[in-house]
Amino acid sequence: MTSAADIVPLHVLGTDVDVRVTGQEPEELARVLRERWHLALREGTGPAAGTTAPPLVVEAGVVPEDRPEPWERRDTVVHDRDLPRLLQRLTQSITHAVITARAGELLMLHAAGLADPLTGATAAFVAPGNTGKTTLCRALGPGRAYVSDETVGIGRDGTVVPYLKPLSTRRPDWSGTKDEQPPGTAGLTAPVAAPWLAGVVVLRREVGHPGPPRVEQLDVLDAVLALTPESSGFMRTEGPLRWLADVLERTGGAQRVVYAEAASLEPVAAEILGRGDPW
Amino acid sequence: MVSVRAVVAHDELHRGGESLVLVDGQVHRVSALGTFIREQADGPVTLEELAQVLETAFGPPPEGTALEQTRAAVEVLLAAGLLEAVAG
Numbered sequence: 001m002t003s004a005a006d007i008v009p010l011h012v013l014g015t016d017v018d019v020r021v022t023g024q025e026p027e028e029l030a031r032v033l034r035e036r037w038h039l040a041l042r043e044g045t046g047p048a049a050g051t052t053a054p055p056l057v058v059e060a061g062v063v064p065e066d067r068p069e070p071w072e073r074r075d076t077v078v079h080d081r082d083l084p085r086l087l088q089r090l091t092q093s094i095t096h097a098v099i100t101a102r103a104g105e106l107l108m109l110h111a112a113g114l115a116d117p118l119t120g121a122t123a124a125f126v127a128p129g130n131t132g133k134t135t136l137c138r139a140l141g142p143g144r145a146y147v148s149d150e151t152v153g154i155g156r157d158g159t160v161v162p163y164l165k166p167l168s169t170r171r172p173d174w175s176g177t178k179d180e181q182p183p184g185t186a187g188l189t190a191p192v193a194a195p196w197l198a199g200v201v202v203l204r205r206e207v208g209h210p211g212p213p214r215v216e217q218l219d220v221l222d223a224v225l226a227l228t229p230e231s232s233g234f235m236r237t238e239g240p241l242r243w244l245a246d247v248l249e250r251t252g253g254a255q256r257v258v259y260a261e262a263a264s265l266e267p268v269a270a271e272i273l274g275r276g277d278p279w
Numbered sequence: 280m281v282s283v284r285a286v287v288a289h290d291e292l293h294r295g296g297e298s299l300v301l302v303d304g305q306v307h308r309v310s311a312l313g314t315f316i317r318e319q320a321d322g323p324v325t326l327e328e329l330a331q332v333l334e335t336a337f338g339p340p341p342e343g344t345a346l347e348q349t350r351a352a353v354e355v356l357l358a359a360g361l362l363e364a365v366a367g
Contacts, residue, residue, distance in 0.1 A: 221294050221308060228306045235304050241292035 008033040009055070010040045011048040013098040013106070013153050014161040016055035018045070019090070023061020023079060029086075033060070036087060036180050039146065039164035039190045056097045060090045084171075087180040091165055095150060098163070103233025106153035106161060107243055109200070110230040112136045113147025113160060116273040120145075120193035122160045123272035124152040125265075126230050126254075127203040132262060134167050136203075139262035140269050142187035147195055151232065154247060158279030160195035196279055199272035200248060202226050202256040203265075213259035213268060220245050223254035250278045282323035283353055283362045300361055307359055312352050316362070323365045326350055 008019040008030055021030045034041060042048050047055070059077045078093050080086035099108055111124040112133035127133050134149040146164060153161035166180035167188075183189075202218065218226060224244050234240045248254050252275070259265055292299040296311035309317065312333075319332050330349040334340075340348045356362040 219294075221292065221297060221299055224292060224299055225306055225308055228301075234301070235289060239290050241290040241299050241301055241306070245292050245294075 006030065007045055008037065009042040009045045010037055010094070011042045011051070012040050012094060012165065013102055013108075013151065013163045014051075015098045015101050016042065016047055016051050016053070017094055017098060018055040018057050019094070020057055020059045021061065022059055023063050025062065029060065029062055029083075032083070032087070033090075036166040036182050037164075039183050039188075053101075056101060058090065058093050058097055060086060060093075062086060082177075084179060085177045087166075088168065088178050091168060091180055095163075095165070099151060099232045102153060102161075103236040104238070106155060106233075107237070107240070107247060108232040109152050109154070109227060110150070110232070111152040111200075112149050113152040113162070113195070114141055114269060114273070115145040115147050115160070115191050115193070115195040116198075117143075117145045117189075117191070118193055119273075119277070120160075120191065120195045121198035121273045121275055121277070122147055122152070122195040123199050123201060123269055124154075124160075124197065125201045125203050126227060127205070128230060130170070132203060132205045134169055136262045136265060137167060137183075137188060138186045140266060141183075144269075144273065145191035145193070145195070146183050146188035147191060152197075154197050156243070158196045158247070158250065158277075160197050162191055162195060164190055196277055197247060197251055198275040198277075199251050200227070200254040201265075201268060201272070202254055204256060204258045205260065206258055207260060209258055209260040213257045213264050215268065216256045216258075218254045218256055220248055220253060223248050226256065227254065251275075252278075282325050282365050283320055283329075283357065284323045284365055285317040285320045286361055286363050302360055307361060309356075309361065313356055313361070316349075316352055316356060320362060326353060329353065 006021050010017040061079050063079045078089045109124050109126050111126040113124050115122040137149045148163040151163050168178040169181050289301040298309045298314040300307045330345040334345040
């Protein structure tokens with residue numbers, strides 16, 4: 001029997017997710033999860049406003065030792081003896097579950113998202129993993145609304161569905177595990193104004209890039225070609241190429257930006273977040 | 280006689296005569312010539328028929344014959360999985 005105390009109720013990418021906490025010291029793990037996922041917590045254990053689908057269930061537990069579980073291995077069950085590794089794997093499991101659940105309904109880009117706190121204008125900074133999305137959120141997010149450091153979901157009407165996950169931050173010793181940190185500790189807050197997509201940036205970080213960012217406007221075919229490897233659920237989406245092209249053409253097309261330091265992207269973010277609503 | 284026809288795509292995006300074609304989870308950027316060939320090959324069509332349509336549309340090629348140029352373009356599209364060979 002599972003009690004409400006064993007459930008950490010989340011609402012991510014427009015989807016309810018119940019994390020069922022098991023294993024050793026479940027109360028402590030639940031406390032840690034509530035701390036790290038504080039921007040994504042649902043009030044109570046009932047459905048979030050406007051949600052009718054039953055919650056996805058992901059199980060997480062700290063276990064005494066790592067044991068192979070050949071008969072039980074499921075993407076939605078995460079057991080680990082190491083807490084930081086468990087938290088990272090849980091984030092990955094939740095991400096996989098919600099992306100799979102929303103495939104076909106949302107255009108999902110592997111991107112950092114930041115929004116204007118008053119208008120909801122949102123910039124999606126698209127980049128592969130480990131190439132600067134979380135760093136960008138830390139550098140440019142305070143004073144703005146945090147949308148995601150992982151996946152930006154876009155509805156057909158241009159609304160942006162936040163994924164307010166912990167910041168997945170590379171550890172100084174780079175042990176292979178990222179720290180899952182509460183966004184609030186980096187000064188990040190959830191959107192208040194409903195987010196809508198104002199612009200898309202294809203990021204390319206080059207460590208030695210000199211001077212200010214180099215900004216290049218992409219034609220729509222190049223932009224779609226650049227963005228498709230960083231999208232999710234494309235083959236389960238109706239007309240994904242035309243949908244993405246429509247999004248880009250409404251929002252002024254995509255820019256490719258080559259940069260070295262995230263702080264240097266401030267003018268790019270400010271310009272996009274100052275745009276009017278094209279939807 | 281061997282004919283070719285366009286492989287049915289999950290989605291296509293056309294701009295300025297060129298296109299992106301999503302087939303088997305992969306997006307291909309297709310030139311104006313390749314896009315035109317795929318449009319003409321919505322049903323089985325022979326190389327000779329394609330070459331004639333292309334020459335009518337664009338005039339004779341600057342090098343080689345229309346049939347040679349068409350065969351080269353078709354081979355590229357076949358290799359990319361954007362056309363398929365069919366009997367008949």
